[in-house]
Amino acid sequence: METLYEYLLDNYKENEPIFLADLQVDGMTRTNVRQQIKKLTDTGKVKRFDNGIYFLPKKTIFKSGSQLAPEKVLECKYLRDKDERCGYVSGLMFFNQMGLTTQVPMMYEVVSNKATNDYRETSLAKSRVIVRKPKVPVTEKNYKALQFLDMLKDVDVYSEVTGKPLQDRLYRYMDDANLSISEMEPYFAYYPDKLYKNLVETRVIYNGLLAQ
Numbered sequence: 001m002e003t004l005y006e007y008l009l010d011n012y013k014e015n016e017p018i019f020l021a022d023l024q025v026d027g028m029t030r031t032n033v034r035q036q037i038k039k040l041t042d043t044g045k046v047k048r049f050d051n052g053i054y055f056l057p058k059k060t061i062f063k064s065g066s067q068l069a070p071e072k073v074l075e076c077k078y079l080r081d082k083d084e085r086c087g088y089v090s091g092l093m094f095f096n097q098m099g100l101t102t103q104v105p106m107m108y109e110v111v112s113n114k115a116t117n118d119y120r121e122t123s124l125a126k127s128r129v130i131v132r133k134p135k136v137p138v139t140e141k142n143y144k145a146l147q148f149l150d151m152l153k154d155v156d157v158y159s160e161v162t163g164k165p166l167q168d169r170l171y172r173y174m175d176d177a178n179l180s181i182s183e184m185e186p187y188f189a190y191y192p193d194k195l196y197k198n199l200v201e202t203r204v205i206y207n208g209l210l211a212q
Contacts, residue, residue, distance in 0.1 A: 004028065004036040005045055014058040015066055017076045021052060049073060050125045070127055078112040078131060085140040087112030088147040091130070092158060095151060098173060100159040100166070111150065113138050135190040144177045145184045153195045155202065171207050181205060
């Protein structure tokens with residue numbers, strides 16, 4: 001048990017998701033690893049977040065210790081593959097992050113290279129998660145463009161902000177994210193016609209062109 005615990009201490013930070021399926025320790029079989037992780041959980045050295053997901057709890061003033069944020073698990077499970085970007089948050093959660101809706105999403109929505117189907121519903125602890133396959137492989141270079149276009153495709157449906165305030169907010173986001181129409185244009189063909197309609201109606205298509 002100490003061998004596994006030392007391995008975890010050497011390879012994981014406190015409050016970092018540990019996926020049981022990824023644990024490969026020299027000299028230990030899969031069965032042995034499962035048995036040892038259960039013993040570590042029973043002693044409180046390791047905490048269970050969800051089925052197959054554990055973490056080293058950070059000590060706090062509370063007896064129960066620290067908790068693992070679902071967003072952190074989501075990031076490690078679907079948005080990153082080691083140090084590589086492989087997905088992004090979408091749907092109402094992204095609209096909420098952009099300040100375009102006051103609705104608090106009841107589920108997480110992500111687009112990820114790790115998706116095996118075009119659409120799949122799963123769970124993470126007590127939360128529902130919708131996982132979608134991307135239109136093109138997600139990379140560090142293109143994920144902001146794809147995320148923005150996904151949002152813009154449905155901006156007429158979910159955004160509570162309209163008119164000039166919406167236009168200003170979209171322009172500001174593009175500037176902050178260093179997004180240009182020329183960067184997004186190669187992906188237009190992967191979206192339905194309503195994307196172009198929304199590009200025109202929000203005047204996003206003209207952002208950058210108006211200053212020329």
